[in-house]
Amino acid sequence: MIAIQKEDVDVGKLIDAAKQLGTGAFVIFDGIVRDDDIVEMELEAYHDVALKELKRIAEEAKKIHNLLSVDIIHRIGRLAVGENILIIVVGAGHRAEAFDGCRFIIEAIKAGVPIWKKELRKNGGRWVPGEHQHGAGKI
Amino acid sequence: MRRYNHCHEEKVMKVKVRFFARFKELLGTDIVVDAATGIALNGLIRDIAAKNSEGYDEIFDENGTFKDFVILMRNGKRIDSTDAPQTKIEDGDEIAVFPPVAGG
Numbered sequence: 541m542i543a544i545q546k547e548d549v550d551v552g553k554l555i556d557a558a559k560q561l562g563t564g565a566f567v568i569f570d571g572i573v574r575d576d577d578i579v580e581m582e583l584e585a586y587h588d589v590a591l592k593e594l595k596r597i598a599e600e601a602k603k604i605h606n607l608l609s610v611d612i613i614h615r616i617g618r619l620a621v622g623e624n625i626l627i628i629v630v631g632a633g634h635r636a637e638a639f640d641g642c643r644f645i646i647e648a649i650k651a652g653v654p655i656w657k658k659e660l661r662k663n664g665g666r667w668v669p670g671e672h673q674h675g676a677g678k679i
Numbered sequence: 680m681r682r683y684n685h686c687h688e689e690k691v692m693k694v695k696v697r698f699f700a701r702f703k704e705l706l707g708t709d710i711v712v713d714a715a716t717g718i719a720l721n722g723l724i725r726d727i728a729a730k731n732s733e734g735y736d737e738i739f740d741e742n743g744t745f746k747d748f749v750i751l752m753r754n755g756k757r758i759d760s761t762d763a764p765q766t767k768i769e770d771g772d773e774i775a776v777f778p779p780v781a782g783g
Binding site: 571583584585586588589590592614625626646649650651652653654655656657658667668669670671 | 701755782
């Protein structure tokens with residue numbers, strides 16, 4: 541399952557659904573709204589482009605790291621402290637592939653998927669600055 | 680003085696411009712504009728951003744050039760912002776303008 545959605549997801553069900561012959565390990569990344577003195581986090585996406593990019597990253601990760609399954613659910617909308625923002629479930633034959641594949645996916649998402657988040661505080665909001673990318677430069 | 684009537688009318692194209700994150704807050708989004716044939720990407724965005732000086736200043740420097748961090752897409756594909764003056768807009772294009780991404 542690759543999705544950008546408002547709703548939360550049941551990680552246990554994702555794991556159960558992804559189990560297949562040959563699976564020896566799952567690695568799960570769960571990015572959550574941290575209590576940085578904020579009230580809520582607001583997320584928005586360039587939906588069609590972001591979804592296509594998530595699918596591309598999942599396929600690339602499968603090939604490079606020999607993964608058996610990849611699920612990525614990125615949430616949008618308003619999320620409270622402690623809520624899930626991003627769930628990545630990676631299944632592989634062995635732990636090394638699963639760890640490496642999951643790390644590859646989260647770093648690729650942070651580097652280039654058009655999604656933004658704004659911290660909402662009592663006294664206003666602040667867009668979280670991106671860590672990567674530059675508008676001038678070939679990719 | 681004699682005036683000559685132009686026999687042709689300038690063609691107009693429909694273009695959709697989408698701003699995201701703080702650019703959207705300042706300039707709106709899903710803006711459908713009638714663009715003149717032959718207009719380049721930088722000119723199109725400059726014209727739209729000019730309606731809000733704060734929004735304009737977020738995106739362009741004092742020379743009217745895209746700031747380094749501004750990211751451009753045309754129909755879902757990245758356009759190097761230094762190529763914007765040579766990138767001609769076509770009818771039906773969807774242009775996206777946004778700051779560095781911060782998902783995850």
